[in-house]
Amino acid sequence: MVLGATATAGGVIGLLTTMEPRCARGFVQGPNGNSLPYYEPVRPCSSALLRFEAGAWSRTGLDHLPVSYPMLALLPGGEALVVCPRRPWTGEGWNPHNAHVFAADGAHVRTLILGDNIVGLTVDDEGGIWTAHGEEGWKSVGGSGLVRWAAGGARLWGSGIACDEGAVNATRSAAWSFSGPTELTRVVASEQERYGSPLHDVHAIAFDGNRLLLAGAEHPGGRVDQLYRALLADGAVLRVDRVQVVDPAGRPLDSTIIASHGSRLYLHDHRDGFHVLDISM
Numbered sequence: 691m692v693l694g695a696t697a698t699a700g701g702v703i704g705l706l707t708t709m710e711p712r713c714a715r716g717f718v719q720g721p722n723g724n725s726l727p728y729y730e731p732v733r734p735c736s737s738a739l740l741r742f743e744a745g746a747w748s749r750t751g752l753d754h755l756p757v758s759y760p761m762l763a764l765l766p767g768g769e770a771l772v773v774c775p776r777r778p779w780t781g782e783g784w785n786p787h788n789a790h791v792f793a794a795d796g797a798h799v800r801t802l803i804l805g806d807n808i809v810g811l812t813v814d815d816e817g818g819i820w821t822a823h824g825e826e827g828w829k830s831v832g833g834s835g836l837v838r839w840a841a842g843g844a845r846l847w848g849s850g851i852a853c854d855e856g857a858v859n860a861t862r863s864a865a866w867s868f869s870g871p872t873e874l875t876r877v878v879a880s881e882q883e884r885y886g887s888p889l890h891d892v893h894a895i896a897f898d899g900n901r902l903l904l905a906g907a908e909h910p911g912g913r914v915d916q917l918y919r920a921l922l923a924d925g926a927v928l929r930v931d932r933v934q935v936v937d938p939a940g941r942p943l944d945s946t947i948i949a950s951h952g953s954r955l956y957l958h959d960h961r962d963g964f965h966v967l968d969i970s971m
Contacts, residue, residue, distance in 0.1 A: 694762030768794030822855030888929035
């Protein structure tokens with residue numbers, strides 16, 4: 691089972707997998723007898739990192755899976771970042787160390803505190819970690835919905851705005867995020883600008899300069915798998931046209947977006963195929 695997916699600036703695709711889905715995506719009993727989905731597995735849970743690089747797949751077994759419902763990002767130097775969206779329950783309390791870094795050989799090397807209620811995660815070209823937080827996570831990161839961290843866990847920047855964040859994409863020069871319910875945020879040199887979003891519930895963003903590719907819904911509560919090109923012009927983000935993804939035969943491609951980085955969206959076709967949409971081309 692694939693638990694998390696990501697991609698890097700260099701086009702490397704990463705997949706976090708396990709053969710024990712029940713211990714990775716289950717529930718445990720909480721302090722009041724309630725069921726909790728975010729926890730530290732009570733027994734070793736086997737997991738592996740698959741990388742697609744230079745046209746070939748490689749597999750690295752990880753020491754263990756430290757958290758349930760993990761998110762994945764790849765750090766420089768071959769390291770992998772595995773993050774729990776919430777502070778995991780240990781059986782005795784809540785552990786604020788919700789992020790774990792594994793070395794290139796799969797050894798667990800350090801833990802980080804990246805705040806609660808993480809809904810978006812990416813790593814920029816310089817190795818900075820970006821986290822987007824929902825309403826229940828603002829207080830844990832000083833009232834910021836969007837935060838950038840060093841690879842070692844030190845906080846580098848925060849938006850200072852407590853709002854529901856969602857999709858986030860960051861490169862060496864800029865970052866974009868969806869700020870619910872109806873805004874997009876661009877960050878350049880730590881300065882942020884906010885614009886009305888032409889789509890609702892945006893869950894993936896690719897960008898190249900002032901051009902964007904957005905995945906979201908045309909209307910509130912609508913289908914969130916719509917792809918549109920958009921343009922930042924005259925102080926507004928304008929919807930340009932809809933994008934339809936097709937296979938080599940010209941037939942609509944049934945696919946799911948698994949990651950975004952810079953100008954690229956990465957898709958899986960529900961079989962064995964991975965595809966890339968690049969807005970810079």
